[in-house]
Amino acid sequence: MSAQMLNSTLSHPPHPYYPIEAELIGYLANEWSVLSLISAFAAGWAGILGFTLLVLSFVAPKLGKADRVAILWFILTGCIHFFFEGYFVVNHTRMAPAQDFFGQLWKEYSLSDSRYLTSDPFVLCMETITAILWGPLSFALVYLIAAEHPLRHPVQLIVSVGQIYGDVLYYATSMFDHYFHGLSYCRPEAYYFWGYYFFMNFIWIVIPAYYMTKSICVMSRAVKFANEAAGQRKSK
Structure with a gap:
């Protein structure tokens, strides 16, 4: 092997991501197994949501079940937006060699979308807006x-619409590159596409759509009631 080829291999080591020609400088394979990463991630969320329910039992014991579920959703989504996606925004230039917990989680997810390892402009801008706006607003x-x-309900509507809009653009930009440029960021195994890329993001369309619809209905009824009350006052 020539010195030039050796230097190229050292600076751009082989990796399992698509497209295979993507340059991931300093790439290091994850030290944790997939099962360990997912189990630790799930255990962390179970602890956060359990602690949230415990706090609610003291500070808002009369809160209805639907509102408790909403709080759990926005705690979860706020933490993911602000801490997990915020981690990517801060560390996007060093994702390929990262070996801390969040870094390894991102590298596992990136098997379905390698743009997270290459500082892709759209993904970086989208995640920055998500971390700065939708994270704090969820809290x-x-x-x-x-x-x-x-x-x-006004804030819930704004956050939910923002989440849906970001997700739609996320899907659209990836699909555009796939169908118009023949460029795939996802490995060919079906579970990476359907499990990681599709399902894990589709959650942030389905659930926000529910809360968006709920807020629209509540605000619509409130405006209708206010208009009827104003009309009654005028008729007197």
């Missing part, structure tokens, strides 16, 4: 729901 929603604050 704010937890307070608004627990306090039964009138701003709950």
Whole structure:
């Protein structure tokens, strides 16, 4: 092997991601197994959600079941947006060799979308907006729901629409490259596409769509009631 080929191999080591010609400088394979990563991730969420329920039992014991579920959703989504996706935003230039827990999780997910290892402009901008806006606003929603604050539904509508919009663009940009440029960022195994890429992101379309619809209905009824009350006052 020539010195030039050796230097190229050292600076761009072989990797399992698609496209296979993607340059992942300093790439290191994960040290944790897939099962260990997923189990630790799930255990962390179970602990966070369990602690949230415990706190709610003290600070808002009369809160309804539907509102408790909403709080759990926005706690989960806020943590993912702010901490997990925020980690990517801060560390996007060093994802390929990362060996900390979040870094290895991102490398596992990136088998379905290697753009997260190459500082792709769209993914970076989308995740930055998500971490800066939808993360903190999700945490704010937890307070608004627990306090039964009138701003709950306007903020819930904004966050939900933002999540859906970001997800649609995320799918669209990837599919555009796939069908128009013949460029795939996902490994060929079906479970990476359907399990990681499709299902794990589709959650942030289905659930936000439910809360978006709920907020629209509540706000619509409120406006209708206000208009009827105003009309009654005018008729007197």
